[in-house]
Amino acid sequence: MGRWEPNSHGRLQRAALELYAEHGFEATTAAQIAARAGLSERTFYRHFADKREVLFGGTDALAARLVAAVAGAPASEGVTVVARRAAVAAAEFIGAAPREMVRDRRDVIATSPELRERDLAKVALVATALAAALAERGASEALALVAADVVVSVLRVGLDQWLASPASSLPQAVRAVWDEVRPSLG
C-alpha cells in the first residue's frame, strides 16, 4: 500500500486494483494495467516486479512504520499503550490510500486462496517485526509476540469496520476497536 500519491506508482496501483476488482487477479495483465494508467508496460515493471507486488509491495514499509512507532514511543509507556500507537500508525499508513483502493485490495485478496495465504504470510512478517521492536523495549518474548498479534488483529477488524461504514477515518476506527476490546482482554 504506502502513502498514496497520484504519481506513476500510485496511478499504476489504482489501475491494477480496479482491473483486479473488475476482471479478477488472474485475468489481468501488466499490459492492461499500464494501459489503464496511461503508462507503458516497461514503466509498470520499473515500479513492480509482478502483478502480485502491487498487492504486497507495501509490506516492508508498513512493518517499518510500526517499528518506528514503537521506537519513537516515550520510554515510560507500557506495552499496551505502545502497541496501540503502533496500531494507529499502521492505520494512518494504510488509510492514506483512497478507501476504494484499500477495499479493492482486500476484496481481490479474498477471491483467491493463494492470495489469502500470501497475505497471511506477509501479515505474519509484519507481526514478527513488531514483536521484535516490542521485545527491544523490554517486553518479555511471550508478551511481545501476543501484543503484536493483537495489533494485527485489531487492525484487521478496524479495517473491515471502516470499509463497512465510512463515517470515520481508518485511524479512528482502529482506535475505537482497540478501546472497545482492551478492557475485556485484561
Place this chain on the structure above:
Amino acid sequence: MGRWEPNSHGRLQRAALELYAEHGFEATTAAQIAARAGLSERTFYRHFADKREVLFGGTDALAARLVAAVAGAPASEGVTVVARRAAVAAAEFIGAAPREMVRDRRDVIATSPELRERDLAKVALVATALAAALAERGASEALALVAADVVVSVLRVGLDQWLASPASSLPQAVRAVWDEVRPSLG
C-alpha cells in the same frame, strides 16, 4: 494432529513426520511413509488424502474442540475466561500427541514457505470458528475476533516454549503464557 494412538493412523502420522524431518517434506513419498509404518501404500491413502493431509488433517477436529470448549463454559463466565478455556482445550488436544511428533510437525512446516502459508490459512480457519463461538455467547464481533486471535497467539507461543523446555505439559505452558500476558493486555 488429534489424540495420538498407536493404531494405523497414528503409526502413519509418526512415520510421515519422522521422514519429513529426516529427508524433507518434498522428498518423502507415501510409499516410504507406509513402508516405515509397516503398512501398505493403499492403507496410507485410506487414512490421508495426500502427504499434506498428515500435517493439516487435524485442523477441523482442533476447531471443533475449541468450539466445544466455548459452548461448554458456564454462562456466567466472561470472554477472557472462556477464551482461556479454549486455549487450554486446544493445548490438551495438541499435547495428546508425543512431543517429538508435535516438534517434527512444527519444524517441517517451518522449512517450506508453501507449508507455512498453508499452516497460517488453517490457523486462520480455526480462529474464525472460535470467534463465531465467542460471538454466539454474546461477545461483540470485534471482541470475538480479537480474543480468538489472542487464543491462537498464546497457543503458538506456549507451544514454542513447551518444545524448548520440556519441564511442563503443553496445557501448563499455555496457561503460563496466558497468565503472563493477560494482565499486560488489558
